[in-house]
Amino acid sequence: MTAVPPVDVERARARPTGHLRLARLVLSEYFTLVLCALYLAAVYPFVPEMLTAEVAANVLSDMMPLLVVAIGQTFVLVIAGIDLSVTAIISMAAVVGASVMTGTGGYLAGSPLAVPGAILAMLLVGLAIGAINGLSVTRLNMPSFIVTLATRMFFAGAAIWYTTFHSASSSIADLPAGFTAIAEGDVLGVPVTVLIAVAVAVAAHLTLSRSRLGRHIYAVGANPKAARISGVPVARTILITFMISGACAAITSVMYVSRMQTGSPIVGENILLDVIGAVVIGGTSLFGGKGKVLWTVFGVLFLVLLDTSMKLLGASLFAIFIIKGGVILLAAMIDTLRHRLMATR
Amino acid sequence: MALTRREFTVASLMGVAAMSGLTVAVKAQGTKTIAVLFDGLYSEFWVAGIQIIRDDLEKRGFQIMEAISDQDDNKQFEQVRAAIAKKVDGIIIVQTDSNAVIPAIKAANAANIPMVHFNRPPAPSDAFSVAIQADNQKIAREAVLHSCKVAKESGRKHQAAILIGDLGDPNAIQRRDGFEEAVGQFPDAVEVVARVPTEWNADTAFAGLTNALQANPDISFVFTSSDFLIPQITQALKAADKWAPIGAENHVIFTGFDGFPAAYGLMNDKLMDACGVQNLFYETELAIQAILDLQAGKTVEKLLLDPGFAITQDNLEEKKEEMWGYVLWKKENAG
């Protein structure tokens, strides 16, 4: 230990030029997109359907809900937190929204306000659970992992319990056509869900990269002490990121509920690792201070491509888990390699 | 450090070029493909179910596209769409949620692909699909009736416990109703003292039955709404010193449901009196036939019932070949 002098910075200054192009590709922020293309090329012989318009449309619409919730997660990861409760927010918002607008005993059944009322209720659920997470982290100084693990369990249970008051079966159906149109409708051929997701992505991108809040988020993620001394309202910034994550999860819930035409208390229960996996594959650091909306878009695309190809292959559940795990591990290894490369430049 | 747009475009084009060079598409030629989409493989029942479907489809020379949604409605919906994109000839589905499956049915309808629900019917809607379901109530009633007769013949009054499934599951409710109908006919022989809710959870079932046995130490008649709880029931009865074969002083009259291999094993060892059996072979037959009929343009009822049967100590030898659990049991215990 004692006799290992620090490595010189100069050592890494210049590198052999032969690997320069490859290194540049690996270091580029489009790297995940390149991985997508490579993966597509690799599976194409086995699932030629991957390049049909129908599958492309499926990939696009499958991406949207995951993308929105992953964007919310990106915010939280950038402040070096984690939001495990997103799936519970999706479930809770789903049953609350459905209970508001369902034709069988909904609070606003038949009213023209049923659909906007339900969407508002869902967003409020997301913001409220996000606020609980954020306040617990900032006021009680608890690690976000524990806080959101707890709220995840609590609201996953609460969603099922809540359903029992509003439905005889295990989910709430009979939703108004105005709501299910969100999943089915389109504007000039562009699906409504895509429009919503693009709007969320653009707003999130501007917020993170261009707004004052965005600068605060990166600063808090990189070094909360320095951020505080620089006049960044650290606690408020953390609170807001959790509320953004909650709101994004609620929007995802709107998409799922509209797509399934059912408010189910277990909707989205299993997507947590997909959400965090997609963000991290995109390149956002689990240690905070680093992340971009565009990266998350690529990460989600990669994961959905992977999933779609597996579905088309008809691979067994075990095979899917093994392959998915393997590919994610590979992506993580490449990412580590990238960081090492980047650190030496 | 960043990749230029030009470089990216070049890289992408190269990727696409590489792909078109690889058009060795291994597309199935001429054979029919059936998608088999299960919610999960939580118990031997579902494992056996999917295996019987696989065997049957292979026997008929069909290709299979398999997927498990792992209790995720949305994933299942995406799997249905993938199956549609793959242009399968039919879909056999075990849905997670009876409401949430409806958009999937509509998508299949739109693509003109027949869809059959295996063992679980969907919620009512204007979408068209065929559901195969066991006649749970009848099967439960028949099995429990046999056990009630045994109880009556013993000449004393028995205290009974029922392990009820998840009340959100119509199958569970129908099985409970069948049980209640049967015991209602024998008020002198059987008195229900414990109704244990299990929520289809093994731990809940174990704790519930253990408590019931402590509160009512004289329980001597047990019905379980599913055989997957047999290990927990065995454990609880052993702890209460009530695990003994038929004829013994402390034997508990035990009725199962589903027809698991374990249930056959217990009947063979004279530890179980009767079991309501879902006829998986028949249900599979019904499901595949329904798809073939629909493709042929024939009319098929929206609900096809599997009448099932009760296997009892009296008809064990004669009926066991029809019991899926026995077939599996025989395989496991062969040689």
Added chain:
Amino acid sequence: MTDSHPARTPPLLEVAGLTKSFFGVRVLHGIGYSLRAGEALGLVGENGSGKSTTMNILGGVHQPDGGAMLLDSAPYAPAGPGEAIRAGIAFIHQELNLFPNLTIEENLFIDGFPRRSRLIPLIDRAAIRRRTEDLLAQVNLDLKPGTPVARLSQGERQLVEIAKALGRSPKVIIFDEPTTSLTRREVDRLFAIIARLKARGIGIIYISHALEDVMTVCDHVTVLRDGALAGGGRRQDLSVPAIIAMMVGRSIDTVFPPRTVRPRAEEALVVEDLSQPGVAEAISFSIRAGEVLGLAGLMGSGRSELARMIFGLDRFARGRISVAGRPLENPTPITAMEAGIAFLTEDRRSEGLLMGFSVAENMVLTSLPAVAGALGLVDGRKVVDTAVSMARTVHLSTEKVSDTLVKHLSGGNQQKVVIGKWLLRQPAVFILDEPTRGIDVGAKQEVYRIINQLVERGSAVLLISSEIEELIGLSDRILTLCRGELTGGFERSPGPGPGFDREAIMTAATGVAVARTRTGTRDVA
């Protein structure tokens, strides 16, 4: 090389003609030095002068392109750090390499626990304990071997590190900036230990920016500049200004640049009765616009805590703060900043900067509204323009403000980024806590120049420093703080000369009450 000492014995370590290039860039141009057993050699130079490369070659991390090293008169060319350790070269780093979650003895034996016997793979705890106690005694550390390192002070940890090195019977011990995070008492203790090591015949190589310390500890000094020898010699033949001149390549007559303005009349910051149990006791003072108020005190005297309370980072139980006549109630960093206070922390790496972020991003963090464009969104062009112009103002080494990450800058340039970030807010009151810690001489001068510009513009500066010379050179007034209480106030005496009574300030800072009648001294309140 620079040694004109009569050769009593052959040198312990002799290095000649070292050259080293990295990817075609030559960083060492024939460095040579020699070290005798029982003597200390000071190695000084600005950042980038080649000190660390020279030491990395000695430590086996790099192999030289040319030149030779002799250790105990035998050729010495370590292929790796492990070989260097075995040859008897020990390196005490600035950032200590101890595991705080382990005990002292575990740290000492982390790289090879003695076993009870070959057959039984169990650690021989008794042997470790005896050995640890022996090593701790050698460095005069009266601690139990089982004490977790996390409970030790910075100075104690350093001694543990030395004990660890002693465990390997080293011939040469290299100290890299050993005093930066030590209190004065700990520094004294360290120097006593070094003297003992010398007496045992161990050769010491001492690297430091603190030239006063170098002059205290070392028998010889070698000065490097731009990868070449710039001079050196026996301590007796050198002086601090002479060394500085060798380091920067020109003579610096006036370390502290002259100031043309006098403090104005109006009070920029008034602190009254500021108290927090155990930290501050009824502290009252004020700073006028255009005035530099120096705050002297030992480590732990509460000087940093005082600054943190004023800036709203730490709570206080009682007291009033007002800026430019307006009261600042329950300050938070945000309200303090709005009132016009800026705060440069003593810990630039963990509190002052976002190390992985660019110069521009760091600079504009405190003044985001100023760089907002349409819709309140941050205007990238304005960010760059603002940062570039500030980079010029503070004489930053680079103008590539968006591409340069601060972690790649030298300490001095990093400090300029922190200062620039606060200058953008044009603070009325600037609290500088150890602004020149760990930065080289040239950068120090830049900081002094910026302080002068600040007060010339009418800002008030509260300067906290461990270097008494710095306080004397820059302050209009100096207050001394000891155990949370103000123990003295000193006004600069007009005319030539140092302006302050150094001895009196030191005495007051160490807690001895100062008589009011003393020359150049006046009461605080």
